[in-house]
Amino acid sequence: MLKLIWKDSLHFDRSAFFTSYNILIIFYINLFINFGSRSAHHIILGMFYIIVIILFTFFPIKLAKGLYLCPLTEEDRKKYIITACYMRFGILMLIYGIVLLVSRFLLEASNLILFLQYVCGGIIILILALLCIHPGSNSMDNAMELYYSVRKIPLHIKPKIKKLNKKIANYSMLLLIIAVILATVGVLLIIDKKEFNPYLWFYYIPAFIVTFNCLLIYYRKYLNEIITFNANQEIYHYLKKKAGVFRAD
Amino acid sequence: MLRVENLNKEIINLALKDISFHLPKGYIMGLIGVNASGKSSLIKTIINIYHKDSGKVYIDGLSMDEEERKAKNLMGIVLDENFYEPNLSVSDNAKYFGKYFEHYDHELFIRYCRRFNVDTKKKLGKLSKGQQMKFQIAFALSHNAKLFIMDEPTANLDQAFRQEFMEIMQDLISDGERSILLATHQTDTLDQIADYITLLHKGRIVFSMSKEVLMDKYILLSGEADKINALPKDLVVYRENGIYRSMAMIYKPDTKNCLRNSYDEIIENARLTKVRPTIEEIMYFMIKGGVKSVETNLEGQPAF
Numbered sequence: 001m002l003k004l005i006w007k008d009s010l011h012f013d014r015s016a017f018f019t020s021y022n023i024l025i026i027f028y029i030n031l032f033i034n035f036g037s038r039s040a041h042h043i044i045l046g047m048f049y050i051i052v053i054i055l056f057t058f059f060p061i062k063l064a065k066g067l068y069l070c071p072l073t074e075e076d077r078k079k080y081i082i083t084a085c086y087m088r089f090g091i092l093m094l095i096y097g098i099v100l101l102v103s104r105f106l107l108e109a110s111n112l113i114l115f116l117q118y119v120c121g122g123i124i125i126l127i128l129a130l131l132c133i134h135p136g137s138n139s140m141d142n143a144m145e146l147y148y149s150v151r152k153i154p155l156h157i158k159p160k161i162k163k164l165n166k167k168i169a170n171y172s173m174l175l176l177i178i179a180v181i182l183a184t185v186g187v188l189l190i191i192d193k194k195e196f197n198p199y200l201w202f203y204y205i206p207a208f209i210v211t212f213n214c215l216l217i218y219y220r221k222y223l224n225e226i227i228t229f230n231a232n233q234e235i236y237h238y239l240k241k242k243a244g245v246f247r248a249d
Numbered sequence: 250m251l252r253v254e255n256l257n258k259e260i261i262n263l264a265l266k267d268i269s270f271h272l273p274k275g276y277i278m279g280l281i282g283v284n285a286s287g288k289s290s291l292i293k294t295i296i297n298i299y300h301k302d303s304g305k306v307y308i309d310g311l312s313m314d315e316e317e318r319k320a321k322n323l324m325g326i327v328l329d330e331n332f333y334e335p336n337l338s339v340s341d342n343a344k345y346f347g348k349y350f351e352h353y354d355h356e357l358f359i360r361y362c363r364r365f366n367v368d369t370k371k372k373l374g375k376l377s378k379g380q381q382m383k384f385q386i387a388f389a390l391s392h393n394a395k396l397f398i399m400d401e402p403t404a405n406l407d408q409a410f411r412q413e414f415m416e417i418m419q420d421l422i423s424d425g426e427r428s429i430l431l432a433t434h435q436t437d438t439l440d441q442i443a444d445y446i447t448l449l450h451k452g453r454i455v456f457s458m459s460k461e462v463l464m465d466k467y468i469l470l471s472g473e474a475d476k477i478n479a480l481p482k483d484l485v486v487y488r489e490n491g492i493y494r495s496m497a498m499i500y501k502p503d504t505k506n507c508l509r510n511s512y513d514e515i516i517e518n519a520r521l522t523k524v525r526p527t528i529e530e531i532m533y534f535m536i537k538g539g540v541k542s543v544e545t546n547l548e549g550q551p552a553f
Contacts, residue, residue, distance in 0.1 A: 064333075064334055064346075065332040065333075066332045066333040066334060066342070066345075066346045067346070067349070068296075068297070068298050068332065069296070069298075069321075069326045069328075069332055069346070070321065070346055070349035070350065071317070071318045071319070071320075071321035071322040071349055071350060071351070072317075072318065072321070072349060073317050073318050074317075076318070232300065
């Protein structure tokens with residue numbers, strides 16, 4: 001499968017690899033592992049996040065094109081997307097739990113620290129899963145757009161799609177970014193600690209309140225719109241067969 | 250079985266405008282047109298891959314907007330490109346997508362694959378285009394569909410299978426319960442099996458009528474250039490002057506039409522060779538002649 005994704009990326013001169021902002025994040029995590037690591041715990045967590053980001057980058061949550069030919073309604077397609085999103089989240093949380101348990105032996109950290117790391121890491125994974133279905137966040141799409149604009153290839157047929165309101169797209173993205181930053185700081189603050197410093201509650205309590213509210217607003221106000229948008233997207237058709245990689249949703 | 254009403258869809262370099270036609274149960278309709286006339290876009294709009302800007306599509310009375318699931322259960326779709334998973338085997342593809350159809354029969358699918366010589370264990374992406382098309386046809390036939398919508402199904406098929414395909418199509422509609430919408434620019438297939446013909450040009454319907462009415466409507470005349478040029482302008486769809494011979498296609502006006510007498514006179518007295526045109530010739534002459542007014546006309550009148 002990875003080979004196929006690599007092949008797909010080749011259609012755009014590997015631009016899926018080099019234009020994706022996820023690659024930048026992976027680069028910083030790598031820097032963090034290589035130069036900032038003081039323990040095996042650092043490295044294990046860093047590697048885990050790299051794998052998670054690679055998974056989300058090259059295996060985006062999307063509808064198979066064939067499903068558009070099947071007897072499914074918009075509601076069915078929405079259900080399919082959100083279930084795939086939660087399933088991905090569930091599986092990764094399970095693996096994250098195992099990773100933390102393994103690293104517990106290396107770090108001998110307290111249960112509270114592991115719990116906080118699990119919660120903060122869980123928020124990051126959930127947001128990455130939600131970003132995966134967020135319009136414009138798909139690295140293949142971005143790569144494709146760049147490929148076409150650089151080469152000034154005219155689009156043969158670009159269907160008029162139901163566009164997601166810019167306000168919705170921007171605000172929802174902003175909420176997710178705020179939440180992911182707070183959660184990342186939450187992970188970093190206790191990454192090498194064995195005992196929890198009670199003063200850190202001055203960060204974690206407000207951070208959890210803000211994150212929780214951001215996610216709540218996202219769920220209440222934007223998630224349905226975003227999934228509806230994804231479940232109703234028209235399928236792109238481009239002039240050159242060479243650039244035949246596209247999202248079906 | 251299929252009713253399209255006032256369908257509009259705007260795409261950047263093509264607009265489907267006010268498309269209306271009706272395909273009754275038990276018949277085959279050929280959707281014809283030159284390249285980029287909008288055939289594939291129309292099919293994709295009918296099956297909700299593209300969202301229509303306005304208009305209605307009904308499958309056996311079921312609206313594609315309100316009852317999409319039920320309507321799609323009745324449809325067997327074959328498209329000119331592969332929509333299924335290239336990384337899964339033929340059999341797994343059928344199982345995976347078949348589970349969404351109420352009446353999908355995997356045994357039947359395997360039987361069709363054997364009949365079409367499609368290796369069910371091979372990955373779909375590894376099959377040739379013709380084999381992928383055969384897979385799509387086998388899959389469409391395996392879930393008891395009532396309406397088959399096919400976009401260029403014979404484009405990549407060899408002559409032998411094309412013949413078999415036509416026989417299958419005719420078998421399918423023999424019970425009078427199924428219908429087929431067949432978009433193609435290979436009109437020789439339609440000459441043999443189509444009951445209705447719809448011509449699409451630049452996103453608009455030129456005509457949609459029964460093949461019999463259509464074939465009866467036009468006549469192809471050939472002979473000396475001066476005789477061809479002397480034909481009444483209003484009757485001529487298009488004339489083509491060659492070095493040795495000239496040709497013209499004329500249409501048959503209604504009995505009430507004042508041009509009918511001229512037509513009868515030409516048919517009876519003109520020393521010209523009269524031939525019944527093929528669908529391809531009708532399409533060619535009509536498009537060459539410049540379709541002056543493109544209106545949907547379900548009564549069988551050409552729109553000139």
